[in-house]
Amino acid sequence: MFKRINKYWWCQILGWLVYFVLNCFYYNTMDRSGFKLSDAVNLLIFIVLGILSTHLFRTLINKRNWVVYTMERQILLFFAMVAGTALTLYISYYSLMYFIFDYTRRDLITGVIKDLVSDFVLSFVWWMIYYIWHYIERNRSAQVDQLKLETTVKELELKTIKAQLNPHFIFNALNSIRALIDENPQRARTAITELSNILRSSMQTEKAETVSLENELNIVKDYLALEHIRFEERLNVKYEIDPDTLELQVPPMMLQTLVENAIKHGISRIIMGGSVYINSSLKGMQHVITIENTGQLIENGTKGNGFGLQSTRQRLSLLFGNRASFEIRNKDEQTVEATVIMPLL
Incomplete structure (x- = not known):
């Protein structure tokens, strides 16, 4: 069963698992109220939405064959993906929390800015890892192709x-x-x-x-x-x-x-x-x-x-x-x- 899971999904699972562990550590050490069951539920919902939003935008750029773009277009695409993923994650999370759990924030302006910045940072890290991974893979493939060409x-x-x-x-x-x-x-x-x-x-x-x-x-x-x-x-x-x-x-x-x-x-x-x-x-x-x-x-x-x-x-x-x-x-x-x-x- 596990052998059928490709590298991308392994990275998704392990990456978000690390994010979950770090948040658990934060709640238990930095937050005086401790890590409650409601916090765990909210965090799991956020992670599921994070996986869905990143996978959605990954699917979109793969369909457009982004790897053949020029370096300038890839940089613009990178920031567009960061912004799109962060906004999608933020809107979907708080829409779900509001309509299902009737959740509203008291510190509206400060909370929105804080959460948006947090989502942008998280999205930036995710896409940076994704781009670096593909850069290394393309270089490795190019080297293999070059060796095959030289051998031929x-x-x-x-x-x-x-x-x-x-x-x-x-x-x-x-x-x-x-x-x-x-x-x-x-x-x-x-x-x-x-x-x-x-x-x-x-x-x-x-x-x-x-x-x-x-x-x-x-x-x-x-x-x-x-x-x-x-x-x-x-x-x-x-x-x-x-x-x-x-x-x-x-x-x-x-x-x-x-x-x-x-x-x-x-x-x-x-x-x-x-x-x-x-x-x-x-x-x-x-x-x-x-x-x-x-x-x-x-x-x-x-x-x-x-x-x-x-x-x-x-x-x-x-x-x-x-x-x-x-x-x-x-x-x-x-x-x-x-x-x-x-x-x-």
């Missing part, structure tokens, strides 16, 4: 980036396979098998914002196996993976993109080939992934601004904000180092 935008951006990554990767892989068809058909068939494994894995993780490092490594190993067919002994790969990092979440296709970048812009440009070193470790509350490859960044070119590197920065920013970072640099005269740092939480 983030998801759309991630999907856009992933939609660009897959064709980008497939194009490069098909170029590699095409180079093998005439030279060694058997190796080309093997390359197609490796490519199908990569595509199957990427399709399974396409809808996810993050995947485990272990799944990402499986795609990388298939990709490097495909590339090893093309480079043969010119490509050496070394892994150093902390087992505790295998279940940690990373953006899908991020590691594969960085490894592909190392092959395309590093190993493939060196006649003797080179090495790719992949490291995953924990440093405090951070997950650090390092990829080193033989080669050099071109200082006067678009250093670190290729599509794969840009997509890595964007996805890290979307998923982790400023808690994640990505850096690529020349470690020495023969090695390029790419470092991704992500938070554990």
Whole structure:
């Protein structure tokens, strides 16, 4: 039964109950005549009329959808509601007391002014609480809507980036396979098998914002196996993976993109080939992934601004904000180092 009562009626009941208790306290401590049964009846009648009058004007302004008004109109509406509620409460209370209980005041002018001021103060407090409550609720709803909008935008951006990554990767892989068809058909068939494994894995993780490092490594190993067919002994790969990092979440296709970048812009440009070193470790509350490859960044070119590197920065920013970072640099005269740092939480 109580669960069906909404917040508004709970506030009405509790607020007027507090008003009743305060009046009881006043009569028992400040009034020498004490709190009589007639006082309790009058007070209960006043409270019932107070609930009815405030609810009446609340219903009226809700029907006019007052929350969409400008601030100036809401201020005017506030004072109009205070005055309307106070006058309605005063007139209804004393009309009822006069016609039913034949009640008249001896101190007419002073009593009217005193009671009107009291009703205006009471009405002002009621409407002030009501307005503040709705102001807080609207702000909270606006914040929730803003978060939902930001989440939706983030998801759309991630999907856009992933939609660009897959064709980008497939194009490069098909170029590699095409180079093998005439030279060694058997190796080309093997390359197609490796490519199908990569595509199957990427399709399974396409809808996810993050995947485990272990799944990402499986795609990388298939990709490097495909590339090893093309480079043969010119490509050496070394892994150093902390087992505790295998279940940690990373953006899908991020590691594969960085490894592909190392092959395309590093190993493939060196006649003797080179090495790719992949490291995953924990440093405090951070997950650090390092990829080193033989080669050099071109200082006067678009250093670190290729599509794969840009997509890595964007996805890290979307998923982790400023808690994640990505850096690529020349470690020495023969090695390029790419470092991704992500938070554990």
